[in-house]
Amino acid sequence: MNQRGSLDIRNVGKHYEVDGQRLDVLDDVDLKVEPGSFISLVGPSGCGKSTLLRLIVGLDDEYSGEILLDGRRVSGTSLDRGIVFQDHRLLPWLTLEENIGLALLNAELPEDEKRRTVAEHIALVGLKGFETAYPHQLSGGMAQRAAIARGLVGRPEILLLDEPLGALDALTRVRLQEEILRIWRAEKVTMILVTHDVDEAIYLSDRVVVMNTGPGRIVRELDVDLPQPRDRATHAFVDLKRQVLEHMGEYVHAEAA
């Protein structure tokens, strides 16, 4: 179906200058993402996951190497590339529906179509009835769901999710994982999810990309060849989880202890 949304990251490096000191944040990052696939990025805090997403979405052009979307070099931001930030980043002075509608401000849709789509996405993340609420009246989890709705409403080719389920309770989290899967299948959107939850990564994605620090780099890519729907209790699932943790260095520490 949709053949757009292929991402090709080639030899990407990124550094910041902090007090005149060079701080390497990403080093030689190579990653190929097929159209419509679901990739998870896992890795310790500070290994450059958010930084990588910022580069892909086009917020920062100062890096070495190349990032290609559908064969063309990414430059600046575009409605083809959506992001759900690690902090929900709702504008406090706009109501929930205005916040989500903001993503459609420059979409080529008639006004009533925009209103319908916004209402649809509010329902999708279970926030019906809160359309006119301001962000400070929402719980952390509700705000994150609103941010997901805002990321989806413009129907990007590729959606980057930076720990979008971090502030949710276990039950809502599982429900939203199902919801994300459902949306992903329905919309054929390419998804890149950053998460600290290895279970979540394996449950959702086609491939888990493990990163590590010093400087931030990809240490391993693991294909998830488990049939959908996945059962977190199966041997294969647990085995894969052990492998991911191993590459993240967790098991090494556990064994050393």
Added chain:
Amino acid sequence: MSTTNILAERSPPARTEPLTSRLARLLGGANLIGAVLPLGLLVLWQTATSLRWIQPVFLPSPLATVQAFWTMLTRQNLHVDFTASILIVSQAFVYGAALAVALGIAAGLSRNVERFLGPTFDTIRHIPGIAWLPLIVLWLGIGAPAKVLVIAKSVFFPVFLNTLQGIRDVEKRYIELADVLTLTRWQLVRKVILPAAVPSIMVSLRYSAGVAWALVVVAEGLSGLEGIGYLIFRAQGLLLTDQLVVCMVIIGAVGFTIDRAMLALQRYVLRWKQGFEG
């Protein structure tokens, strides 16, 4: 796309407080405690004058003050002076604030505009409004325009500086969001930058409304033949202490009203903001 909602729906928060309870809160409760001190002072004032601790020529009794108020209102056209002062203040406030917000936005959005205006403004700003009055009266006469101009100047600077700062303080992450959503420059200003600057603008508006009212009294006292400020200095000259106190009470009451009105406006405009309510 299907819109089935697998999450249990929760009921929306009860956000609209009934009008009656809001009124009750405004008038009663917290505000009763605010009335204790003024009432106590009134009692002290009455006692001090009835027991003759202070001569009437230095401090007339509350009753004599009310009588003086009535006399001024019925025989000396107090309302004319009152209206004159209010008119000057409102005009000065509207002109000064409108120009300040406009230029503040321009300077906030463009470093060049800021660099262009900066040195001039920072110099003019330090010459107090009242110091401008003699020169401006020379040009415009002792009528209202000179006072409007001088007060507008004093309203202008706090609002200008706060608008500029409010715009510069917009969080970078919101600008990034606008970037990701591919907002145009104008959309960015309207949807992100201005709303983000509004809290800072509102604070300066409330502050300078108070300043404007205080200044009109001074300006009228220094030049002209009408207004509350004129009355107060005339009363001093004629040793009409009761009229002087009437003027003082009016000035205080109007100042109080202006401040509360600005506060209400601020609360309304910033209803999206969750503040510390004590």
